[in-house]
Amino acid sequence: MPTVIRYFGSYLKSPRMVEQNIIFYKPIIALNWKVCMVLERPPENKEWLDRIKELGVEIEYMPRPKRNFDLLLAYKVFKLCRKYRTDVIHCENMHTSPLIGAFFARTKVRLWTKRSMNLATELGRKPTLRDKVAVSTRLSAFLSTKILAVSNKVKEELLSLSVPDKKVLVYCNPFTRGRENPHTREGSREKYGYKDSDIVLVSIGHTVHVKGWDVLLEAFSAAHKKNKSLKLLFVGSFTDDHEKETYIELKKIIDKSGISENVKFIGYMYDIQLPLKAADIFVLSSRAEGFGNVILEALSEKLPCISTDVGIASQVIKEGKNGYIVNVNNKKNMSEKILQLVNSKELRGEFSKNAVVPDFILDSPQYAERNAKLYQQLIGHEEV
Numbered sequence: 505m506p507t508v509i510r511y512f513g514s515y516l517k518s519p520r521m522v523e524q525n526i527i528f529y530k531p532i533i534a535l536n537w538k539v540c541m542v543l544e545r546p547p548e549n550k551e552w553l554d555r556i557k558e559l560g561v562e563i564e565y566m567p568r569p570k571r572n573f574d575l576l577l578a579y580k581v582f583k584l585c586r587k588y589r590t591d592v593i594h595c596e597n598m599h600t601s602p603l604i605g606a607f608f609a610r611t612k613v614r615l616w617t618k619r620s621m622n623l624a625t626e627l628g629r630k631p632t633l634r635d636k637v638a639v640s641t642r643l644s645a646f647l648s649t650k651i652l653a654v655s656n657k658v659k660e661e662l663l664s665l666s667v668p669d670k671k672v673l674v675y676c677n678p679f680t681r682g683r684e685n686p687h688t689r690e691g692s693r694e695k696y697g698y699k700d701s702d703i704v705l706v707s708i709g710h711t712v713h714v715k716g717w718d719v720l721l722e723a724f725s726a727a728h729k730k731n732k733s734l735k736l737l738f739v740g741s742f743t744d745d746h747e748k749e750t751y752i753e754l755k756k757i758i759d760k761s762g763i764s765e766n767v768k769f770i771g772y773m774y775d776i777q778l779p780l781k782a783a784d785i786f787v788l789s790s791r792a793e794g795f796g797n798v799i800l801e802a803l804s805e806k807l808p809c810i811s812t813d814v815g816i817a818s819q820v821i822k823e824g825k826n827g828y829i830v831n832v833n834n835k836k837n838m839s840e841k842i843l844q845l846v847n848s849k850e851l852r853g854e855f856s857k858n859a860v861v862p863d864f865i866l867d868s869p870q871y872a873e874r875n876a877k878l879y880q881q882l883i884g885h886e887e888v
Contacts, residue, residue, distance in 0.1 A: 506591040507538040513598030516547040531876040572640040574601040581605030603647040613882040617652040620794040654795040678871035692782035706783035710740035711747040716789035723838035725761035741772040780805040808855035826858040
């Protein structure tokens, strides 16, 4: 019986996350694999683990690494791999230290799902010498048997660090199709105080520099001067300590531009189908994204999309068909594209018809089957 350790590295935060993990593990267990899941800590509701354990998944706990090279954690993973006689270790967000431990334990297959861009890209700044050396990223890439990049952009960044092309596979995040939106356009717009004649832009994320909401505000302000029907709805947290500084800067832009009555911050929402139903256009203004799931959410709601060229955007937005791609930090170009859509109901309708999640984005069961097959291939049970 082959064994896989999935080094999840975080904890289960919601029933939806539990359901996603159940879907992920089912085809692996159906192939008669033994599965161990490594979590940072138990969930708030310990009953959530019961359904995962019922599948036969064993749970282990390890704290987050204290730094990129946490040798104590590496040793713990070394012992865990030896304990389970592990064939495959699959690391998610935490990678370098677990991969070091797995390497010295002689685990045959070491996978790393890379979900985000490197730090300089995430912060929107020029890379320093330390960023260019990227010791942690390069070491994780060296130690990995395969790297699963969640988008072409993530793969391109890895290749720029001289990671061999054959080592990197693009494994886009899964997306659940066919979910009915229980909300109506009228009810959603009424909740946020919008009239039928308003044209509502929505952006979903949280209030940090990398999301580029300052650029979007500047672009919106310029567009609003030419079309007063425009409204802007921000969905995402803005009250956490690491968000407050950015939120203060955004408020300054709003006050200076005189658009306070046309911009709303509604905070974090678990149910983003509600604000999406109220919107006419979706905008992603990020300076960096590893993937950008919210674009898929917007397309599934038939919204025309405007996005910076980050994450999955250029793979799912067809220029001039269902949306526009603009350069990062280009508020002038973003404002122009906003106005093109705002000023033409016909164009919005055409883009809406073409707004679909493409077939290469797998749903969760298909993604899980593909992942299980990859495990089989890499340990030599199936041909690659």
